[in-house]
Amino acid sequence: MKNLNVIDNLRPLPINFYYQPTLDLARSLLGCILLKDSPEGIAAGIIVETEAYIGPGDMAAHSFQNRRTKRTEVMFGLPGYTYTYSMHTHCLFNVVSGNVNEPEAVLIRGIEPFYNEDLIASRRDNVKKSKDWTNGPGKLTKALGITMNDYGHLLTKKPLWIAEKRSSNFKIEAGPRIGIENSGEAKNYPWRFWISDNKFISR
DNA sequence: CTCGAGATAGTCT
DNA sequence: GACTATCTCGAGC
Numbered sequence: 667m668k669n670l671n672v673i674d675n676l677r678p679l680p681i682n683f684y685y686q687p688t689l690d691l692a693r694s695l696l697g698c699i700l701l702k703d704s705p706e707g708i709a710a711g712i713i714v715e716t717e718a719y720i721g722p723g724d725m726a727a728h729s730f731q732n733r734r735t736k737r738t739e740v741m742f743g744l745p746g747y748t749y750t751y752s753m754h755t756h757c758l759f760n761v762v763s764g765n766v767n768e769p770e771a772v773l774i775r776g777i778e779p780f781y782n783e784d785l786i787a788s789r790r791d792n793v794k795k796s797k798d799w800t801n802g803p804g805k806l807t808k809a810l811g812i813t814m815n816d817y818g819h820l821l822t823k824k825p826l827w828i829a830e831k832r833s834s835n836f837k838i839e840a841g842p843r844i845g846i847e848n849s850g851e852a853k854n855y856p857w858r859f860w861i862s863d864n865k866f867i868s869r
Numbered sequence: 870c871t872c873g874a875g876a877t878a879g880t881c882t
Numbered sequence: 883g884a885c886t887a888t889c890t891c892g893a894g895c
Contacts (some may be wrong), residue, residue: 693875737881753887754876756887756889793890804889
């Protein structure tokens, strides 16, 4: 078949992929493909930057001290679901990890455009440099069309899913997370992971 | 390219 | 009513 769509070669990761310790999951997600279907078509990117949040002992996590609210509810359930939350005008995308009553999650902070760059660019309006399309947690959700409507969606099926990585030929670096200055000890934990030398990391 | 200033809303106590 | 992180843009390098 001559015009085989690259997307057709990508299988969703099975649900058992999400049953691994959160720090392992944060590393495993690097290189995987995040896809979102919409009326405008499918857009996708390679995950290049993640952060682990391990409540209830992690001061930087929304689920710190088992704080269970309407917003954090999905984190208390099974892994493999979508946790979206809004930050001012932006929507941030997380993958729920940890089993029931283990409210943990992995925040996706950067992706590299992989499929349908035209759609990604148009959603990002006037931004001229391609490296600014998806190099931040709020930018990538806008680029893919991820919204609060995706809260609680299971990530093994459309319209929002994650596919296995196509290559493991990269180095992973780790360091402190971003934007959590007032989180006590937790601010020093090296729970941010990214692919070395990738230009779509957020900083 | 790097830096800093200004704009932006929703959640929870 | 306190708290918060991200994005954009423009200035200086």
